[in-house]
Every structure is written in C-alpha cells, then in structure tokens.
Amino acid sequence: MSGKIITISSGKGGVGKSTTTANLGIALALLGKSVICIDADIGLRNLDVMLGLENRIVYDIINVVTKQCSLRKALVRDKHYSNLSLLPAAQICDKSAISEDEMVRIAKEAAEQADYVLIDSPAGIEHGFRYAVKPAELVLLVTNPEVSAVRDADRVIGLLEAEGRAPVQLIINRLNPELVRRDVMLDADSILNLLAINLVGIVPEDPAILIAGNRGQPVLLDERSLAGKSFRNIGRRLTGEEVPFIPLQAPSLLQRIFRFQR
C-alpha cells in the first residue's frame, strides 16, 4: 500500500489546522479509507484532545524517531473508527528533536499502512513547518478571511513554490456568511483572486466547533453542523469526487421573509 501524504499548513497560528486535520481524518475514515494523522506540532500536542484520544497515549513520535518503539506500536487507534489512528506529538521535547529526513521516513512508513497520511503542521515558517511539508504530496493551506492570515498564506505559497514543493490547495476557514453579505468580511473570490491557487473547501464560522473541541468529538460528527458538512465535502473532494460547493451566503432579510411565508 502506498497512501497519499497530505500536510495541513497555514503560516499563521490558530487558523484551524488541527481542527481541519481531525475532521478530515474522520471524514476520510467515514468514507472507508484508512487514515493515519500525524501531530507534527512537537511541544504543543493538540490533535489528541481534538480527537478525544488524550487518555490513550502511550508512545509519541519522538519514541518512533529514536527507535524506542515501532510506528505501529505508537499509533493510537480511534475509539469509534478502527481505520483511523493518531501518531501523537511529543509534549516535552521541542521541534529540533526531529529532522526533515526523519519526518520523511516516518510519513513514508505510515503511508505503507494507510490510504491517507494527514500531517498537522506547526504554525510558522521555520523548522517545524519545513519538516511537516517535506514529505507532502499535497499541501492543504488553511487560512481565515482576514488580512494577516491571507498574507501569511501567501508567504507559505511563495516558500513552497520557490522550492518546487507539492501542489497547494486552499481551505478558507471561519468564513462568516452574514459578514460577507454585509461586505464587512473578505469573500472567497477576493481571497482566491489574490492568492491564485485552487480552492478545496470553505468552512463557515461555527460555534459547534468550540463545543466539539471541548468534548473531544470532531464537529463532523454533529449532523446539523454546517462546518461539519463542509469538512465531509472536503474529504470527498480529496478522494477525487466532484462535490459542488454548498452555498454559504446567508439569506437576506427579504429572502428570509419570503421563505417564512412559504
């Protein structure tokens, strides 16, 4: 088996990389794919709590790097989806504990055991970012519809292009349709126009994500959540399926009244 290695990256911190990694992991698992999520944010472990797996961790990625245990042994299997597992980040080391080559070795080994390997990249454009994108065959770049996040995304695209790295696709996270409708927030078209890369998904701002994070149950499991639906769709697009973009535009007052009458 040789699975596809996808790195979720952003430049700016806090835009939703880990949220995206956790939800896409589940989305792909629900599609019947085997998935290994690698938390590459060494020193700032987070993917474990997002997936609700924090109590099951025995080994971490550094144990695998130092050959204290095998990759297979370090993987934490998901509670509900046996075809999803997590390679946790180490919490007490820092990012210098792993080299680009070691990351490539681990990601490739993981790809022999799964259809998809999702690497959750640390923020920034330094060493942590570099080792996270090194093994990638595809980089999913997460941004928010705001000036600073889009600017950082552009820096990352520039860096990846300069090194002839993997193709990059964009995820716009935390879009607020109501603010877009009022012309207060950057819309997807303006961002795409500025960054000039392909879009793979738009995820709306959704309070259900906060609740999901607290409970350690990715939002995708909430059937009513629009953000969850967006992540499901991105998962399907990653498998090659053509999925139309769901309209996120909030209905205007007139449209709402009209719908109310119907």
Added chain:
Amino acid sequence: MRFTNLFRRRRRDSDKDIATQRLQLVLSHDRANISPGMLEKLKDEIIAVISKHLEIESDQVRVNFQKNQRETRLVADIPLKRHTGRQKRI
C-alpha cells in the same frame, strides 16, 4: 433633494474593499521583497536616470507592481514633458 437620497448610504469603500486593497499592496511588496520605502527610493532613482536623457513629468511618474496570477511585474509609467508647440490650445 429627492426624498430617497436621505436613505441612500454615502458611497464609500466597504470594509471588504479596504481589506482587499490593503492585501493587494502588502502581497505585492512581500512577493517582490521590497518595502514601500525602498520602492519610493527606486522611483526617485529611476527619475534621476531617465531625466539625464529625456524631459519627463517627474511628479507624474508612477512605479507600481502589477499582478497577474502568481506572476508579479514592476511597471513604470513615465510621462514625457510635452513640447510647448504641441500643447493643446485652450
């Protein structure tokens, strides 16, 4: 004044427009790796060099980045001084 004008919002750039314009500017500087101040300096130097050979309207010179997909180019617009004989009669 028409009554409806009372309710018409004053036309101004929306927050979205402002964000887009600001992004456009920072991205072009980031991509070319040149600060706005350096670009001003570059412009002055271009004016100095061209002025040695041609009479130009130095206060109308525009030096800007133009973006086309992911390719950025530096475009200088340098109007020449019009000859007195050719000037439009008023």
